[in-house]
Amino acid sequence: MNGVTLDLEERAKVTSGFKSGCSGHCTSYGANCENGGKCLEKYHGYSCDCSHTAYDGTFCNKDVGAFFEEGMWLRYNFQAPGVSGKESGSRSDSPPDQQSTPPDLAHEGIHFSFSTSKAPCILLYVSSFTTDFLAVLIKPAGSLQIRYNLGGTREPYNIDVDHRNMANGQPHIVNITRHERTVILKLDHYPSVSYHLPSSSDTLFNSPKSLFLGRVIETGKIDQEIHKYNTPGFTGCLSRVQFNQIAPLKAALRQTNASAHVHIQGELVESNCGASPLTLSPMSSATDPWHLDHLDSASADFPYNPGQGQAIRNGVNRNSAIIGGVIAVVIFTILCTLVFLIRYMFRHKGTYHTNEAKGAESAESADAAIMNNDPNFTETIDESKKEWLI
Structure with missing residues (x-):
């Protein structure tokens, strides 16, 4: 301040009410x-x-996602515009603001979400200035395949996920991580699975050139499987696409520093189609209620009842609950029926009270019964018997 350097931390230490750190x-x-x-x-x-x-x-x-129509494709060039392939070999896959940091060619991290109902198709393809390439595709049967070719090997190494159909219209999440020859694949909520590239494969992805989404429009020689599955192209949703530190789909939809690296064929429509996957992980045999039907009763894992401290066999408790419920319903129905019958039988019957004098049955006449119960009534009768002569 005013040319003098102030040590504010030292002043804070000697000033009441201030704490460092x-x-x-x-x-x-x-x-x-x-x-x-x-x-x-x-x-x-x-x-x-x-x-x-x-x-x-x-x-x-x-999520940043977009819907791809048939025949549409997106290309992300790793090298900056105007940079030759030789100059881009060591820094091409770094973001524009991190060009000074050399990329780790022995490591890839690929993450994206997709949904489609058409197969076959190419989901993601990474080309190079050499023969190296990486591809994630959907085969005609709907299964997922990952193809790696590093170091110019004669045949690419394939990772096939054949146990399920990925072209079912539901969103799926794919996470691929490679470190040297170890490839880890995590699909949706399923556990991660490790694969190992053959010893003939290289550990470096040399000179990456471009990343394609939807279709592969690349000059030069292309793998036969890629060429066969490249038509008519991907139709569906792609979302949260990321290759290392690069997000090509976000660069195309947002005005970022990497937008100059993107070239699009067709109309790219942004969509929130990249929802969480609907596919749930399979139930274990201990929690699957239908698993007992396919196992031997002697080796089956029965549910555990914490109240009794032992396993419930043959569903005894469940059957008892069902029987008890049926008995309760029957008793309730009988009671309702009895109430209805009683009300029906006594709807015309009832009791009523009269003002007849007590002792009417033993009296000689009705007047005598009245006089026995009401002494005042005697005078009235006597007065009624008097005759008046005029």
Whole structure:
């Protein structure tokens, strides 16, 4: 201040009410920045930097997706415009603002979500200035396949996921991570599975050139399987696409520094089609209620009853509950029927009270009965018997 450097921390130590070592907002709330978003400290709070993620929104949790029509494709060129292939070999797959950091060619991280009902098709393809390539495709039967060709091997290494149909119109999440020759695949909510490239395969993805979505429009020699499944192209939804630190679909839909690397054929329509996958993980034999029908009763794992401390066999408790419910319904029906019959039988019967004098049955006449019960009534009778002569 005014040319003098002030040691504010030392002044704070000797000033009452101040404490050193402020941790900031990101220490407490930085976990709110999801999907790899970076927490940025601000004076009045914090913000999430989503520029290196395939997500958008305040907390980097909003999917960025688009719908692809038949024949449409997107190409992301790793090299900057005007840079030759030789110059781009060592830094081509880095984001524009991180060109000084050399990429790790022995590692790839691929994450995206898709949904389609048409097969076969190419979901993602990464080409190179050499013979190396990486492809994720849907085969004619609807199964997922990952093809790796590193180091110019004669035949690509295939990872086939044949146990389910991926072209069922539901959204699916694909996460692929490679470190040297180890490839880890995580599909939807299923456990991760590890695969190992053959020893003849290289550990580096040399000179990556372009990334394609929808279709592969590449010059030069293309793998026969890729060429066969390349027509008519992908039709459906692609969302949260990310290759290492690059989000090509987000770069095409948002005005970012990487937008100059994107070329699109067709009309790219943004859509929120990248919802969470509807497919649930399979139930275990211990929790599947239908699993007992296919197992031997001697080796079946029966449900556990914590109240009795032992297994419930043959569904005794469940049957008892059903029988008890049936008995309760029958008793209730009988009671309702009895109430209805009683009301029906006595709807015309009833009791009533009269003002007849007591002792009327033993009296000689009705007048005598009245006089026995009401002494005042005697005078009335006597007066009625008097005769008056005029």
